[in-house]
Each structure stands twice: as structure tokens, then as C-alpha cells.
Amino acid sequence: GQQLNQSPQSMFIQEGEDVSMNCTSSSIFNTWLWYKQDPGEGPVLLIALYKAGELTSNGRLTAQFGITRKDSFLNISASIPSDVGIYFCAGHGSGGSNYKLTFGKGTLLTVNP
Amino acid sequence: NAGVTQTPKFQVLKTGQSMTLQCAQDMNHEYMSWYRQDPGMGLRLIHYSVGAGITDQGEVPNGYNVSRSTTEDFPLRLLSAAPSQTSVYFCASSLTPTYGYTFGSGTRLTVV
Numbered sequence: 716g717q718q719l720n721q722s723p724q725s726m727f728i729q730e731g732e733d734v735s736m737n738c739t740s741s742s743i744f745n746t747w748l749w750y751k752q753d754p755g756e757g758p759v760l761l762i763a764l765y766k767a768g769e770l771t772s773n774g775r776l777t778a779q780f781g782i783t784r785k786d787s788f789l790n791i792s793a794s795i796p797s798d799v800g801i802y803f804c805a806g807h808g809s810g811g812s813n814y815k816l817t818f819g820k821g822t823l824l825t826v827n828p
Numbered sequence: 829n830a831g832v833t834q835t836p837k838f839q840v841l842k843t844g845q846s847m848t849l850q851c852a853q854d855m856n857h858e859y860m861s862w863y864r865q866d867p868g869m870g871l872r873l874i875h876y877s878v879g880a881g882i883t884d885q886g887e888v889p890n891g892y893n894v895s896r897s898t899t900e901d902f903p904l905r906l907l908s909a910a911p912s913q914t915s916v917y918f919c920a921s922s923l924t925p926t927y928g929y930t931f932g933s934g935t936r937l938t939v940v
Contacts, residue, residue, distance in 0.1 A: 724868075748928045757832075757918050757931030758871070765926070803870065807926050814859055814878050814925050815886075820870035 721819030745808030
């Protein structure tokens with residue numbers, strides 16, 4: 716089946732540092748989504764991207780839809796302790812399936828105050 | 829709106845027992861899905877539904893059944909629990925999947 720390769724698997728950073736993570740796929744997607752999961756909770760949508768080359772921001776978060784439609788990255792600037800959690804990328808619309816999201820395995824972010 | 833509500837939040841089962849994980853949404857979403865989350869494995873799709881009366885299998889359907897008799901409810905049934913089904917289960921719903929899914933807060937299941 717389809718796979719998303721998300722990296723890095725985990726990151727340990729100091730408060731105030733910038734963070735970058737990315738997702739790559741062997742398949743083309745029509746939509747890229749980034750979710751955050753806080754401990755003990757379900758994933759929450761952060762950013763959605765719909766067009767190749769699109770760059771979208773949500774506060775300190777910036778995400779881009781790769782030009783090849785096979786990749787996406789997420790940047791977090793000036794990290795704070797509440798940024799701790801698991802970040803997932805997800806792709807939608809590959810292979811004609813209109814229902815399914817394919818998820819990466821997640822990036823675990825730890826922020827040291 | 830309550831969003832996506834999952835019950836119970838925690839459950840311990842003995843091997844061979846059956847149970848139903850409940851999921852309800854009040855957003856009139858047609859699309860609903862069940863995922864399981866295991867360490868290092870991300871979110872894997874178990875079953876999904878594109879509307880009342882319509883369900884289909886995802887990536888890891890074995891040992892699970894679903895039904896969708898109403899738009900609001902999408903229960904997940906474990907037929908005969910096995911230790912390999914120890915996991916965190918998430919239900920999610922969407923009006924239009926291209927805009928993403930809304931997730932419940934999960935059910936943490938342990939099978940001993």
C-alpha cells in the first residue's frame with residue numbers, strides 16, 4: 716500500500732529553536748495535511764495544503780506542498796514548551812480514493828524549557 | 829457541538845472476550861473512519877464508511893467488524909480479543925476528506 720516517509724522520527728530541542736520536519740511519498744497526492752497530537756488526545760488539524768508549491772502559515776507554523784506533489788514539509792519557528800507532541804503528515808487523493816488519508820508515522824517533538 | 833465522542837476511554841479485556849467501541853459524531857459528517865495507533869506505526873486505517881449503510885475495509889481489518897446504521901454512529905466490534913489488538917483506537921469523521929478528518933480523543937484498549 717501507499718507509504719509516507721516522515722522524518723525525523725524524533726527531535727529534542729531547546730525552547731526558542733526552530734524545527735523542521737518533512738514527508739515524502741512515492742505517490743502523488745492532491746492534498747497534504749499536517750496534524751498535531753497532544754499526549755492522551757486525538758490528532759488535531761494544523762494546516763491543509765491544496766496546491767503544488769503552496770506555502771501556508773498558521774501562527775509560528777509554516778508548511779509547503781512540494782512541487783512534485785510527492786512531498787511536504789512543516790516548520791515551527793521559535794518553539795515553546797506547548798509545542799511538545801507528535802506531528803503527523805497525511806496525504807489525500809492518491810489513486811482516485813476520495814475517502815482515505817494516508818498518514819506518516821509521526822515526528823515526536825520534545826522541547827526543553 | 830460535541831464533535832466526535834468515543835466511549836469508553838479505557839478498557840481492559842481478557843483474550844477471547846468481545847466488545848464494542850462506540851463512536852458518535854454530531855456534525856452530520858458522511859465519512860467516518862476507525863484507526864489504530866501503535867508505537868512507531870503511526871495511524872493505520874481499520875475500517876471506513878462513506879455514508880449510512882456503506883462500509884469497507886482499510887489496511888488492518890482482521891478481527892474487527894463495523895456497521896453504519898445511522899449517519900451519527902459508527903461502532904467498532906472486536907469479535908474475539910487478542911493481545912495483538914492492544915492499542916489506542918481513534919474514530920474520525922469528515923464532511924469532505926480533502927479538508928481532513930476530525931478525530932475523537934481515543935479509546936485505550938489493553939488485552940491480557
